[in-house]
Amino acid sequence: MFGWTTFDVTSQLPDRWDTDIAEVVRKNQSDRLLTPPHSTSREGNGTPALCTSTVRGSVVWEELPWIVDLYRGRFRELGERFARRKVIAATDRRYAVVLNVQDPGGDRSECHVDTNPIACLLYATGHMPEAGGELAIANDVRSRSVAEVDHDCSVIYPQKGHLVFFDGRSHPHYVRAVTGGVTRIVVAMNYYTEECPESMRPADLDAYLYGSPVVG
Numbered sequence: 001m002f003g004w005t006t007f008d009v010t011s012q013l014p015d016r017w018d019t020d021i022a023e024v025v026r027k028n029q030s031d032r033l034l035t036p037p038h039s040t041s042r043e044g045n046g047t048p049a050l051c052t053s054t055v056r057g058s059v060v061w062e063e064l065p066w067i068v069d070l071y072r073g074r075f076r077e078l079g080e081r082f083a084r085r086k087v088i089a090a091t092d093r094r095y096a097v098v099l100n101v102q103d104p105g106g107d108r109s110e111c112h113v114d115t116n117p118i119a120c121l122l123y124a125t126g127h128m129p130e131a132g133g134e135l136a137i138a139n140d141v142r143s144r145s146v147a148e149v150d151h152d153c154s155v156i157y158p159q160k161g162h163l164v165f166f167d168g169r170s171h172p173h174y175v176r177a178v179t180g181g182v183t184r185i186v187v188a189m190n191y192y193t194e195e196c197p198e199s200m201r202p203a204d205l206d207a208y209l210y211g212s213p214v215v216g
């Protein structure tokens with residue numbers, strides 16, 4: 001069975017944190033086609049390319065310094081409460097903190113496993129159960145496709161201001177397409193531990209996720 005931990009960190013965030021993030025998305029959103037497979041993909045056979053949208057880590061670092069401060073400080077400490085061990089912020093700005101964006105009517109995200117031991121998500125938008133944008137995570141680690149994940153999964157409904165921690169290395173997961181009218185924005189933060197350090201990140205993962213040409 002999959003499990004996760006949530007903290008409501010609304011009171012820890014600066015005034016206008018959500019509009020600040022939305023403005024950075026508006027100015028810096030970059031779309032590209034993700035073409036499975038990769039060693040981290042759990043897409044079954046014959047999945048077409050998926051349109052994905054992000055704000056790159058280097059932009060987050062420049063434009064949203066308060067998120068970087070929380071990532072290295074208060075959120076990392078909450079991660080230590082979750083993991084009950086030392087939690088280490090990544091040093092590489094390409095993937096330490098990125099914004100994942102899903103517009104209404106767009107694609108679902110890729111079904112995948114993580115390589116970092118601690119995923120930390122700050123939801124910048126909230127989505128009701130009937131509005132899509134849920135994070136579906138397989139309870140069965142043998143799941144190899146969206147259909148298999150959907151067959152037996154835990155579902156996290158994004159709630160604005162909630163910080164979610166989990167270990168996504170074994171349980172395949174994906175974000176469903178957004179069907180309601182609100183663009184889904186999440187601050188995705190990667191942490192490491194002494195047992196699973198940043199140096200273990202697959203060398204080809206960033207080229208796969210962020211590397212090839214922008215579309216649209």
Ligand SMILES: O=C(O)CCC(=O)C(=O)O
Nearest residue numbers: 100114121135175186188
């Ligand atoms: O946006 C989400 O809820 C999940 C994101 C995710 O799985 C990831 O960034 O690896």
Ligand SMILES: [Fe+2]
Nearest residue numbers: 113114168173
């Ligand atoms: Fe993930």
